[in-house]
Amino acid sequence: MTSLTLFTPAGALAKAGNLTRAAKRLTKLGFDVSIDADALARHQRFAGDDATRLAAIHRIADAAPSVAMATRGGYGLTRLLDQLDWSRIAKSVEHGTRWVGYSDLTALQNGFIARHKGLAMWSGPLACDDFGRSEADGGVDEVTQDCFTEAMSGALEAVGFRAPSAEFDGLEARGRLWGGNLTVLCSLLGTPHWPKIKGGILFLEDINEHPYRVERQLLQLQQAGVIDAQAAVLLGDFSGAARSPLDKGYGIKDAVAALRSRTKTPVLTGLPFGHVRTKVCLPVGGTVELYVQGREAIVGWQSDPRLAHAAHHPHGEDCGDDCGHDHH
Structure with a gap:
């Protein structure tokens, strides 16, 4: 057991x-x-x-x-x-x-x-x-439960999700996976606890942060050279903040657009992760491979995180479509 x-x-x-x-x-x-x-x-x-x-x-x-x-x-x-x-x-x-x-x-x-x-x-x-x-x-949540039990058993080797559009069709990237909560991660910048990762795949999420605060932190990472040094950025859920009457339509999509306009690094949205009921498991620090076909994205890795730098192609077991959901 x-x-x-x-x-x-x-x-x-x-x-x-x-x-x-x-x-x-x-x-x-x-x-x-x-x-x-x-x-x-x-x-x-x-x-x-x-x-x-x-x-x-x-x-x-x-x-x-x-x-x-x-x-x-x-x-x-x-x-x-x-x-x-x-x-x-x-x-x-x-x-x-x-x-x-x-x-x-x-x-x-x-x-x-x-x-x-x-x-x-x-x-x-x-x-x-x-x-x-x-x-x-x-x-x-059944998907959260299933992904967790598979990951803890060592069977989980990939998760899939559906992006809102096919703009990154054909994208392939490989690098060390890192990140997590945007606010917490930004608090580590400039400290000994900051992972100095280049060519990695950075994933981010947050809760109860107004879109302008999300944008400010994303641009902080971009202006510090962090975003530009990555192979790809995956954005999860950013919800929970009350809209302001001053927004006049401004939201998370605009914050993402502001980041994309300033970097050549692919920034994908739709990762099922964050302060939401349905979330996948991701090996922070493991080397992963990202493949995008149309709107479908797959993040795959070596099943044993201790072998994080071994070559691997994500064709083993995964949560498939059950681990992803549409973000419109």
């Missing part, structure tokens, strides 16, 4: 019931679930003080379960980046631990791959957000 440990490295959990529900559902999926001793700790808005959360990450790294899954994001990992023992985390990944999460986990994931070429973590669901949701609130 695959061991899975639930831990809370950033924001505190509001309800213990969501954690219990997530643990039960993950157990039914075949995981041997354990909950870290401090998963429900609380200090101000954080899941325990910095020392508590730091100790939890190191404790899990030393135990090296098959899966280390964050219960939620929020904010808090930025506080820990300068104190983390990255070598202990690397040993767990080399042992086979798949660290999973998104949102604030972007800080941990990119800080890790900035130091360890050839190793990867996983951008994917959070326990309470995705597996702890009550049935009244929609329950578990």
